[in-house]
Amino acid sequence: MPALDALLTLDHPDDYARWRDRKLAQAPQRLEDLIVEVRDPRRLSEAERDAILDRCRRANMAVYATALGDDPDKAIPRRLGEQLGLGRLDRNPGADEDAVTALSVRSDAFHRGYIPYTDRPLAWHTDGYYNAPERQISAFILHCVRPASAGGVNGLIDPEMLYIRLRERDPAHIRALTNPAAMRIPPNLVDGVEIRPARIGPVFRGGERGHLALRYSDRRRNIEWQEDAATQAAVAAIREFLDDPLTPRFEARLASGEGLVCNNVLHNRSRFEDEIGQARLLYRARYYRRIGAT
Numbered sequence: 303m304p305a306l307d308a309l310l311t312l313d314h315p316d317d318y319a320r321w322r323d324r325k326l327a328q329a330p331q332r333l334e335d336l337i338v339e340v341r342d343p344r345r346l347s348e349a350e351r352d353a354i355l356d357r358c359r360r361a362n363m364a365v366y367a368t369a370l371g372d373d374p375d376k377a378i379p380r381r382l383g384e385q386l387g388l389g390r391l392d393r394n395p396g397a398d399e400d401a402v403t404a405l406s407v408r409s410d411a412f413h414r415g416y417i418p419y420t421d422r423p424l425a426w427h428t429d430g431y432y433n434a435p436e437r438q439i440s441a442f443i444l445h446c447v448r449p450a451s452a453g454g455v456n457g458l459i460d461p462e463m464l465y466i467r468l469r470e471r472d473p474a475h476i477r478a479l480t481n482p483a484a485m486r487i488p489p490n491l492v493d494g495v496e497i498r499p500a501r502i503g504p505v506f507r508g509g510e511r512g513h514l515a516l517r518y519s520d521r522r523r524n525i526e527w528q529e530d531a532a533t534q535a536a537v538a539a540i541r542e543f544l545d546d547p548l549t550p551r552f553e554a555r556l557a558s559g560e561g562l563v564c565n566n567v568l569h570n571r572s573r574f575e576d577e578i579g580q581a582r583l584l585y586r587a588r589y590y591r592r593i594g595a596t
């Protein structure tokens with residue numbers, strides 16, 4: 303990683319170019335390149351941990367596969383996070399008591415209307431884009447207990463790959479997207495009461511441990527972009543690249559006992575169908591820290 307300066311400003315083009323070339327040369331190409339067989343995520347061997355960290359270093363993500371099947375133990379993501387140096391869990395309002403969120407279709411009053419808890423598709427986003435600046439999400443783990451009977455595929459894009467595409471197209475996009483006022487999420491009002499204030503921040507920022515971090519949501523409603531031409535052009539370019547097959551992306555349909563660990567990469571989810579009594583169930587754990595040694 304070059305000094306973060308080479309990515310947040312346009313002042314060090316040679317450092318950027320060196321970083322870019324190295325990144326592209328090392329990048330995993332296929333989903334299989336991201337997969338690490340793990341006997342038990344609660345107790346990684348040194349080789350398993352090294353293999354996960356290697357994928358995360360090169361692609362900011364790894365997929366682990368186990369033979370644990372539909373074991374519903376929430377310690378699986380929690381203990382895995384501890385071994386990857388992720389520290390304290392984010393406790394978002396939808397999370398269960400232990401701060402690991404069970405994602406499945408829910409219709410109770412608290413969850414109703416929040417798309418993550420439905421079977422509807424989820425647009426490209428990074429997690430926690432509406433969080434306060436001091437609670438930005440740097441990493442998350444998704445562990446699949448039970449897949450849907452059909453659909454529920456996650457698309458995955460390494461934010462650094464999106465960055466490279468944008469900068470190669472037009473460095474001005476980077477200038478616009480590092481603007482601290484680039485993206486505003488209006489306050490969340492329920493029955494006229496503000497339960498979350500507005501959040502204003504950049505798309506690309508200096509993240510934890512001197513790394514580039516991304517904050518983005520492709521939702522068209524409830525996102526207010528700066529109205530100047532440069533920001534509008536940069537956002538149009540993001541949307542174009544997210545849909546462009548030339549942007550390196552992975553598609554993963556996690557099976558029982560499989561999971562994703564990542565430095566909050568861009569992800570989406572396709573619509574899915576549940577069989578009665580066999581609801582899709584994923585656990586999600588979110589962290590303020592990045593995966594150790596990446």
Ligand SMILES: [Fe+2]
Pocket residue numbers: 427428429569
């Ligand atoms: Fe998400």
